[in-house]
Amino acid sequence: MPKYFYFARDKAGIKVSGVEDANTQEEVVNRLQARGLTVVGILTEEQQQISTALNLNISSKIKFRPKHGRVTSSDLTLFCRQLATLLGAGVTILRSLNVISQQVNSRRLYETIKLLEKNMEAGLSFHEAMGKFPKVFPELWVNLAESGEASGNLPIVLSRLASYLEQTEAFRSKIISALIYPAILLLVGTGALFFLTVKIIPTFIELFKGFNIELPLLTKMLFSFSSFVRGYFLIIIGVLIVCFFAFRKYISTRDGRKQFEQFLFKAPVVGEFFRVIAIERFTSEMSTLIESGVPILYSLEIAERSVGSVILSEIVAGVKNDVREGKTLSQPLEKSGFFDPMVVQMVAIGEEIGDLSNMFKRLNNYYQEYINTFLTRFTAMFEPVMLVFMGIVVGIMVIGMFLPIFQLTQIK
Structure with a gap:
């Protein structure tokens, strides 16, 4: 039976992770939701290996200089596509945000992504963290992210949004x-x-x-x-x-x-x-x-x-x-x-x-x-x-x- 690595939060916002044996990803989502957990991400064994490799090989010491201060629609579109791709490849959301932050051209978007990371580390879900920045992320983003997190299909939803x-x-x-x-x-x-x-x-x-x-x-x-x-x-x-x-x-x-x-x-x-x-x-x-x-x-x-x-x-x-x-x-x-x-x-x-x-x-x-x-x-x-x-x-x-x-x- 396939193994699935899951990442979730309990009602107090505490991070929970583990491994579940199940036939499908939907089966894992249903089990976790039955326990009162909010699903953040679910990875197959192959995706988990990719995520681990990225965590080990991508240096956080990349020299980064944003090119401009504003956040353009092109910046947001690229951010969404990159996030959807990384999540779909099995990279955790926090690691994905860290990787993307080293590549964005907007200084303001860079600072916003870093604040997203901090808010999520403090216990907020992805859509709740985005909701704190209405001038950067439109309401459509927040609502779609909430839908994706609730269903355990955040990578798919973000791919559609992208x-x-x-x-x-x-x-x-x-x-x-x-x-x-x-x-x-x-x-x-x-x-x-x-x-x-x-x-x-x-x-x-x-x-x-x-x-x-x-x-x-x-x-x-x-x-x-x-x-x-x-x-x-x-x-x-x-x-x-x-x-x-x-x-x-x-x-x-x-x-x-x-x-x-x-x-x-x-x-x-x-x-x-x-x-x-x-x-x-x-x-x-x-x-x-x-x-x-x-x-x-x-x-x-x-x-x-x-x-x-x-x-x-x-x-x-x-x-x-x-x-x-x-x-x-x-x-x-x-x-x-x-x-x-x-x-x-x-x-x-x-x-x-x-x-x-x-x-x-x-x-x-x-x-x-x-x-x-x-x-x-x-x-x-x-x-x-x-x-x-x-x-x-x-x-x-x-x-x-x-x-x-x-x-x-x-x-x-």
């Missing part, structure tokens, strides 16, 4: 990359118009001062606009800066954020895109949570706080209350009017066959494809639209500048 984070990071990078070119076009176009306004048009103003002719209305308007921009340039910049920070302050409030989201979701062309982004994040989180063994009500509660949209958060709160009262998940989703019929139908099917996690994963894949397609089409459409717009504006400026010259030619 996959979720890697997928989210790659998807975010793809969106940013797709929007870089339109942003550059917009920036270059704005810069060109600014140059024409403050440099080229004033040259024509000085040129036409010596001519005793009535300037066309278009030329007068361009001259007035140029004079206004040059005369009040600092004031205009100051007003724009104040408006920017006032807007940021406004949308940092819940009411302000909600009104801004309402505007985005109803905006022509891009409104549907922003709504789909919110649904994509919701389906991604629900898939990860349910697959990791988090109960549906608790999953909705976590999604409510971490979905990133005030409007969707309020909808999820209503869905959670309806589910608590005994309704199926698909019913309040349909009642909200926010989700597409496809979401409602697939969730209903998932409830019927008992496979909600897979249905949410399929929905998430669909919405990611939708977003990718939208970005591809938007980028392809934005370039000609921007070029036509710039051509019209520059054309109006050129016509306005040369109309007086045409008049002079006719007079002569």
